[in-house]
Every structure is written in C-alpha cells, then in structure tokens.
Amino acid sequence: MAIDKKKSLKVGEEGHLSDLHRGQKCIVLNFHNDNAALRRHLLDMGITKGVVIEIKKIAPLGDPVDIELRGYELCIRKVDMHTIDVRVIK
C-alpha cells in the first residue's frame, strides 16, 4: 500500500491518520479496511467513530507510531493508520 509522503494537514482538514505529525490531534471519521480481524481489533482497542487520537511518539525509523486515545497509548503501524479517516483538530 502506498503511503503519501510528507502530507501536512492543518486544523479542520481531513485525511488519513498516517498523515499526522507528532503532537497533532484528530477525530476519527471512518474506516476503510477489508481485514475483518484487524478491523475488529481496532474497534476493540477503542478506535471508534468520534474518538480523539493524539500522535504521541514515532519510532526512530518513522514507523510504527505510538498514539494516545481513551487515556492510554497504543502502537500501530502506518499501513493500518492509513485505513483510518480523520479530521485534524489540533
């Protein structure tokens, strides 16, 4: 899966979770993902519509990424973040 490089999103703009920089916050709008197991796992981990996600830490090699949501942190690969549509709020 091709991931667009260096796409900068400003507050109010929409895009994929993988486009965000460290420290940015966003709200989840939707998923597009055909892997049932992964989709369910993301839901179970609290990535549901409307949840607020902050990019906390990025691995030294740029992937995976540590995100904060619902008061805890989760590591997730960029390919998977690409399947989550978000709107930037900070």
Place this chain on the structure above:
Amino acid sequence: MKTALVGNQNSGKTTLFNLLTGSNQKIGNWPGVTIERKEGTIKGSKISIVDLPGIYSLSPYTSEEDVSRIYIMEEKPDLIINIIDSTSLERSLYLTTQLLELNVDVVIALNMSDILLQNGIEININKLSESLGCSIIPISAKKNTGVKELIDLIKSKNYIHNQRIKIYPPDVEETITKAEKHVPKENELHKRFIAVKMIENDPRYLVVLNEHTKNEIKQIEQKYDMDGEQLIASLRYDYIGMLKKDCLIVHPHKESITDRLDRVLLNKWAAIPIFIVIMGLIYLLSIGIVGGIFTPLLDMLFNADGDITLTISYIFGSSSFDLYFKGLGPLLGDWLSSIGGSPWLVSLVENGIVSGVSSVLGFIPQLFILFIFLSFLEASGYMSRIAFFLDRVFHKFGLSGKSLIPFVVGTGCSVPGIMSTRIVEDENEKKSTIALTPFIPCSAKLPVIALFAGFFFPSIGWLVSLSFYVFAIVLILFYGIIFKKLLFKGEHSSFLSELPAYQMPTFSHLMRDVWDRTWSFIKRAGTVVLLCSVIVWVLASYSWTFQYVASDISQSMLAGIGNAFAWFFYPMLGGHWSWAATASAIQGMIAREQVVSSMSVIASLSGGTSVFTSSAFSFFNGWSAYAYLTFIMFSIPCVATVSSMRKEYGSWKLTLFTVSFQLVNAWVLASLIGGIGWLISL
C-alpha cells in the same frame, strides 16, 4: 469452586496469579507473556484458579480470545476475577462490559491502584462498583497490597452477583431481548452475551436468527449509521465514557517519567546507537569479563591435574599463572584408585562424568550475569521499546517487531522462544519467526562458542561471541525476506501493541527470574548432559566387540560412528577427517552444550591436558574453528526445539522442511568458511 483470571495483556495478571497461588510463573513487562493457560489453587483454600491469556475482547478472531471465551462458556467457572490496569481504565472496562454479559459473577481487581495518584487519577470505587453491579477491590500486584482482601472476598463469596446491567440505549436493548429468544437451548445460560454477539455479526451465532430479527438488526444499523460490530463497540465505549464522567477525576499532571525517558531512548537519532551500546556492554561484561575470569577458574577446580597453566583472559589481554592444583575429578580418581577401583571406573568418573558435566557447569557465572541483564531489560520495559523501533526493519523482512521477543527469549533457550511466537498476530510473520528463532545463539550454544573462542581468539573472545549474534541477525533478515517472497506470502499484517510504562524491576522478581533460567541450565547439566557424558564415555572407551580400548580411542565405537559421517564435515574442517569432531557435532542435536562436553570427554580419553592440545582436536585452526562453530550454531536445533517447532507450526511437513533447510544452510555456510581456510593453507 472454580475461578478464572481474566484481563488485558500486561495488566499484571501473571503477577497476581503468582500472589494468589503462591506459585512462580514467568512475568515480563511486555504484553502477552501468558501464552498458555495455567492452573493453580488459591492459597489457603480449595478454590482452583485458571490464568487465561491476556485479551482485550472476546472477539472470534484471535486464538487467545477464543481460548478464553471457550473456557468461560464451556468450563463454566463460578467466578471471573477481572484484573484491570487502572491507569488505562477505559480500555480495560471494555472487556469488563463483555464479561458482565455472561452469566458468571465477576469481581474486579483494580490493579496499580498505588500509582493512580501519581498519574493524577482519582477513582470513586464505590460509585463504579454500584454502576457496574460487581465488587471491586483495589490492589497493587507489584506491592502485594489488597491481595489478601481479594482472597478473603473470594473465599467468603460475599461479592455482588452479576446483575447483567443494561448498558445500551433502549432501542438496542429491545433488539437484544428479541435476539435472546433465538439463542439455542444449550447456550441458554449466556443468552445475553450471545444475543449481543448476534448483533455484532459474529459468524458463529448468526445462523440461528430468523429473517424478522435480522431485519430488526438492520434497522438499528441504519439508524446509527454503523454496522453491528462497530455499533456495539461504540456503544460500549459510550457507556464507559459515561462511567468515566461519573466516577473518575483526572488532574492535569506533568510529563511522566516514561515520556521523558522515551524522549531519549526513542529519539530519532539516539535510539539505535543507545541500543547497540547497551547490547554490546552486556555481552562485553558477561562473556568478556565474567566469562574470561570464572570459566577457566571453574575448569581448574574440576579438572586440574597437578601442574597446570591457568590462563585468565579479560577483554584486552590475558595473564597466565603456573601453579599446582588438583581438581575434583583427579582427586576423585586418585581416591578411587587408592581404594582399589579398576582403571575403567577411574576413567568413567574422571574423564566421563566430571569432565563432561563440569565443561558445561563452567559457564554458569557468565550466563548468570547475562541473565541478570536480559531479565532487567525485559522487566524494565526497554525490551518493548526495542520491539517498537525494530518493527520498521523487521516488517520489511517479513517479520514483526514482536518477533524480537521470541528472539530475545531465544537467547536463553529456543523452546520458550518458539512458544512465545504466539504473540505475533500475523500468521506468516509467525511462521517465519518460528523457522528463524533457532538461529539465535541460545545459552547452550554459548559454551561451544566460548570453548573455541577462548583458545583460537583469546583476546577477542567476546567479539567472536557477539559476531555470532550479528551473523544470526543477518541470516534471520536474509531468510525472512526469502520466506516472505517465496514461502509465507501474505498481503496484510498488523502491529498493535503497547509501550508499557518503565518500571524498576523489584529485586526479588529479578532474582527469581534469573534463578529460574540458571537452574534450568544446571538441571540440564545434571540430567541430559550427565547421561550423555556417560554414554559418550562408554562409546569412546569400548570397541564394537566390547573390549575396553582406553589406550587407543580410535578403535572405539564412537570413532566408528564418527568415521561413518566424517565425510560430511570434511570440507568445513578444512580437509580434515575427524571422527571426534563429527561425533561431537551429532550430539549437538540432543543438546548443544553436549558438543563441549563430548569434546572434553574425548580429549581427556585421548590424553590431552586441554581440548585443543589433545590429539583428537589439535588439527583445528582459526578457520576450521569458526566454520565448525558456524555449523553448530545454525544447523538442526536440539530435539526439544524441534518438538516445540512442530507444536507451534501444527505441521510435521513444515517442521521437516525447516529442519532440512537449517541443515543445508549450515552445511553450506560452514563448508564455505572452512573451504576458504583450506585454500589458504594449500
């Protein structure tokens, strides 16, 4: 009474299990340590308790969650002890809401309650307990507080019984009630749970629904503009959000220690150099310094026979001392001779048993130090960071960042290493990890490296040890990508994990873990290695006609067996026909350290003062030593490893393929290295 311990990964579940039962299961500060369910009895009672794998949900997609769900539904425990990491309350309660839909009582053990205030969180426990309709006991598994109260509550059975609280909006609850009517008789007990699963489109339960209810579910999905699975997950979290508002106060707090440490340890530029320095230091200290000093000393204590030269090496040099000392083996031998023991008995004790077992025991000091460091890295949470930043690299090579965990566990022993591959979610990445874990030099391989490195590369022994780890990593990445391209082809894989907070491991935990690992090493020396040493001694001391041939070992059965296969090792030994090296390498398939033990027995039987000055092994030079080591490191793993591989693959075919691949690979590499040495010497 039957109870089950259920909780998220890395929630302190195994720590609590150990406290409740007084047992001693392995704990690590990374998610997914519990890979098999374990059973015990709660201290001071007859209540049985099962430690289920760490799970986030009861979805049908992962094997851990399935194991847990099946256990709860079919074994019907009387009580679920739901351990919750109170510092990630929302995510933990998500599982709780599912457990509360079952027809089983639930008691919540609110773990890490001791660090809540530190994190600026206050929880109104009474209110939370009232809302959920179940008892809650705040505990700290790490500090062992609240556990007694928890045990007392379980024993007294005075906990609140599950009221199956309604957490969804009225229209969804109505649909659930309707779906409950379709739940088959045999699952009647857990009808609310199964009805919710039906709305979630769980393939396991969908079949029993009639058209009418299916339509109703569709209407609900349309109303909320989400499919059933999304809907239920969202509503659960909505309910938890409400609970949080009522029962939780979060104070703004300054950056945590973990975040501050991660600024450095996960820094874009510093992270990898820091990692390399840490690993280098660990091997330098344990193998370079401790190994260089203690291994020769222990060897002297066991095997010195009169005038000897003791060589102690430390990283940048070595010192030799000429001294007179009689070790345990020769002393025992002298004593046996003095009371009239026959020469074969003296030889069996001195050259067979003491020499064979001590050659392995001599490595305990350095392994002990190595285990302390590894255990510290594991328990402190740093190992999870390594998995986090290596994921990018590993993923490219068809592995997961989590493959690091089997590899690290594999530095101790491949058997638990291969068992821990279960935490790798992606099936292809998991298979690759199983096939490649045995490449990692395990603790039983270290004695073999140390034996050769100490003699042929004395001043850089630690570097030679380290070189095999690097060699192993290169092979792992190389074959990882080949497997990904040719064998375990797959499209998607995911890496979802957590970075646990850094913590200072407690001294008692560290020591227990180190002792466990060391003890299992000692046990092998006392069982497998002891037995094999005796067998090798017999094979090496008697001919096929069972004549005692101590004076000429080349007439022995062992020489015969070795000679039958020596052609295989001919190229890697630089054109030397050696039954002794052959026979020793074959024994490596029983246990790797047995190579060292066998070489010691053969050497002392053929009358050398040390392994490489004996006539059996004096042909070795630097090239053939490295080539032979390469073969020992990477060829077919020991029997125990092969059987755990078979178990995790669930396929003999794949196991046999992996084993043959390892044999061919090791032979080619070793013969190449040995061949170069051979050419140079021509």
